[in-house]
Amino acid sequence: MAHRERATLRVGDVFLKIDADRTRADAEVEAMAGHRSRPRRSCGASRPCSRSPPFPGTALGRLGEPSAASPAAWRAAGAAARMLHGAPPPPWPGRSLDEVASHLDGECEWLVANGVLPIDAVTRNRRVAEAALRPWTPVFTHGDLRVTHVFVDGDEVTGVLDWSEAGPVDALFDLATLTLGHPEHLGDVVAGYGTASIST
Known part of the structure; x- marks a missing residue:
């Protein structure tokens, strides 16, 4: 690796x-x-x-x-x-919730801007990913x-x-x-x- x-x-x-x-x-x-x-x-x-x-x-x-x-x-x-x-x-320190959300947004923007995936697929999966964006211990x-x-x-x-x-x-x-x-x-x-x- x-x-x-x-x-x-x-x-x-x-x-x-x-x-x-x-x-x-x-x-x-x-x-x-x-x-x-x-x-x-x-x-x-x-x-x-x-x-x-x-x-x-x-x-x-x-x-x-x-x-x-x-x-x-x-x-x-x-x-x-x-x-x-x-x-x-x-x-x-570990990653904060804000850092994780910002990273996710950046990755989604890159996928759309570079035509890797259709915008509908990115939007749909971004909504699914939001389930992980909740406060944690x-x-x-x-x-x-x-x-x-x-x-x-x-x-x-x-x-x-x-x-x-x-x-x-x-x-x-x-x-x-x-x-x-x-x-x-x-x-x-x-x-x-x-x-x-x-x-x-």
């Missing part, structure tokens, strides 16, 4: 994360340590990066492909998210809890990658990201998370 700001590489049995921003890299290591992910700093002072221990098993799934993971593994992923959300939040969230970042071995979660977006935000953001492209597993994730903990 890579883009212009950072990259995650698998080198043998470990995952190596390289980030162009030292402050962000340091925050990621702190977030991983807070979630007992046992990060290790490596690469020296000139290249901010960290490495994660090897995780047994495989990714929970891939976007656009059916997941081979069992319903129990998806429930375990929900339980892991609940455990994270119950941990003390990191000391840095910030909790410790992973921030990018996609299926390729969650590793499972059988029915157990063995590790979680890529903590660069971790921060105190809305718990439901993690659950929505985890089930993006896999709505058939939403019930399993919610069952593992615990419905009494979820407010809509």
Whole structure:
């Protein structure tokens, strides 16, 4: 996984994360340590990066492909998210509701201005997205809890990658990201998370 700001590489049995921003890299290591992910700093002072221990098993799934993971593994992923959300939040600020709304508006404007999608489709989906724009109580969230970042071995979660977006935000953001492209597993994730903990 890579883009212009950072990259995650698998080198043998470990995952190596390289980030162009030292402050962000340091925050990621702190977030991983807070979630007992046992990060290790490596690469020296000139290249901010960290490495994660090897995780047994495989990714929970891939976007656009059916997941081979069992319903129990998806429930375990929900339980892991609940455990994270119950941990003390990191000391840095998360995105505010106004920031999320502004980002959404900007993305919608870009889609229309560049003719990527018909304006009716953007408007309709923008209205749907407004359901997420409600006040929330910030909790410790992973921030990018996609299926390729969650590793499972059988029915157990063995590790979680890529903590660069971790921060105190809305718990439901993690659950929505985890089930993006896999709505058939939403019930399993919610069952593992615990419905009494979820407010809509």
